[in-house]
Amino acid sequence: MICEKLKQALKPLFPAEETIPPVIVAEGEEPAEKTPTPQREAVIETDYAKCGYHLDIKATPEQLVEVVSIIDQNDFFIESITGVDWIEEGEIEVVYDFSRYDFDLCRVVVRTRADRNNAELPTITGVYAGANWHERETAEFFGINFIGHPHLVNLLLPEDSDIHPLRKDFKP
C-alpha cells in the first residue's frame, strides 16, 4: 500500500519510468545485461523475499534531496547510509536505507552514484537530522564530500587521519 503511494509520489521525478520494463535485480540471470546501458534513474520494485527490500530507487545526485524529502513526507525513518566502491566503473555508490514504524512494511533503498576521483554529493541532514553521523562515517570511509554538511569531520577514525579504508584501492 505505502509502497504504491510512494511510487506515485515519486512519479513526477522519474518520468521515463513507464517506458522501462521492470528490471529485477539480484535474480541470478542478471537481466540488466540485456539492456545495453544500465538505467541510471528508475524506481524498481524488487523481490522482498530475495533481497530484503521492496523499492530500489536509483537517483541522480541532483534528485537526491528531493527524493529523500518525498520519503520523509511519507513518514519513513532513516535506517542507515553507506557506500559501495565500484572501482571498475570508477564510481562510488551511496546507499540510503529507509523503513517505516508501522505494519505496512516497505523498505526503501535509494542509490546514487558519484565520480570516484571527485566524489561530491549533497547532504540530506536538512531533511533527516539523523543522517549527520551516517554521512560523516561514509565520508571518512569512502572519501566523499557531502556538500552542505554542518560538521563533516571524522567520526570513527582518528580525528587527524586522512585515509579512506573502504575504498577498494586502499593500502594500509
Place this chain on the structure above:
Amino acid sequence: MNQPVELQPDETFVLNVGPQHPATHGVLRIKMEMNGEYIVHAETVVGYIHRMHEKMGEIKTYPQFLMNLSRLDYLGAMGYSHCHALCVEKAAGIEVPKRAEYIRVIMVELNRISSHLVWLGAFIMDLGGFTPLLYTFQAREHILDMMERITGARLTYCYIRFGGVSRDIDDQFIQSARDFMPYMRKELVKYHKLVTGNIIFKKRLIGMGHISPEMCRKYGASSGVARGAGINFDIRRNEPYSVYPELEFEVPVYDGCDNMSRYMVRMDEIEQSLRIVEHALDQLPDGPVMPKKAPKNIKPPAGDYYQATETARGTFGVRLVSDGSTTPYRMKLRSPTYSNMHLFDEACKGLMIMDAMAMMGTLDLVIPEIDR
C-alpha cells in the same frame, strides 16, 4: 520537567565527560557546553574503540567473519550473529532445519534477558543504587552458565553457523532453562519491589529525558527508545523473520516518551522473552541442527541483500553486497545503538547533567557496537 535554558554566552563553559567515565560504560566522550548545571549543547565523540569490522568483512571469507559479529555487542552477541547468518543464508539460499531455528531463537532470547539484566543493574548504578547490580548479575550468571555449556563461550559466541547451529541442546539444558523461568519471574518481582516503586527512582525517571516519536523517526531510533515513545515497532513483529510468527509474545509499548517508559519497556521485555523461551521449548521440534549437506563453500550470487533483526538493543541490519566470490564485496553493519546514541545530542539539551546521565542509561549503550 526540563528547565528552560537561559542562554548567557559569556557564562557557558565546556565540560568533558569521558572518555574514561564510569557513567558512560565504555570509552565514550561527550563535550558538553554547560550553563551552570544545565546543558546548552552537547557533542558526542565516538570511535575510541573502532576496529573496522566492515573492512574485515571484505577481507575474510564468510565463515571466517562469523566470530566478528559477537565482538560488536558483548552483552547481546547472539542476536547479531543471528542477523548475519540469516542474511548470508538468504543470499546463498541455504535451508535451515526447523529445530536449529528454534534453538537459535531460544539462545537469542536468553541472551536478550542476560543483556537486559546487565542494563538494569548498570542503569540503576548510574542513578546511585548499587545493590540491584549484584542481584541482576546473580540472575545473569544462571543464563551464562546455561549458554556456556552448549555454546562454549560466555559472551563472545560463535554458535550460530550458516545452515544451523554448531551443537544441539540436550536435556540438561532444557531442564535448566525450564527451572530458570520461575526463578527469573520471582526475581523480576523482586526488582520491581526493590526499585520501581522507589520515590527517588520515580522522581528521576518520570517526565525526564523527553524523546518524542518524531525525533525517533528523524534519527532512526529503535528498541526501548522507540517503544518508550509510543511507537509499536519491533522487527520481530513488524518484519517477521525466523520462527517468531509461530511464537506467542507481546511487544510492550509505553507512550510516556520519558525515562520511565523506556525503563518499563525493557523490564516488560524480560518477561516477554521468558514467554518466548518457554513457548519455544514447548514447541521444539526434533531433527537435525545442521542440514545434511552442510555448506562448505559459500558463494552467494551477485546482488545486494539486506536483513534486519531485533537484537537486545534494537534494529540491527546487515547489508551484503556480493560479487559471487567467497568474500563479500561489501558488508555493512547497521548497529542500533549508533542511531539511539545519535539523538542524545539533541535530546539532552536543557537537562541537568545528572538527568542527562540518567537518560543516557535508558538508551542502553554498548560502545563497541557504536564504534564497530
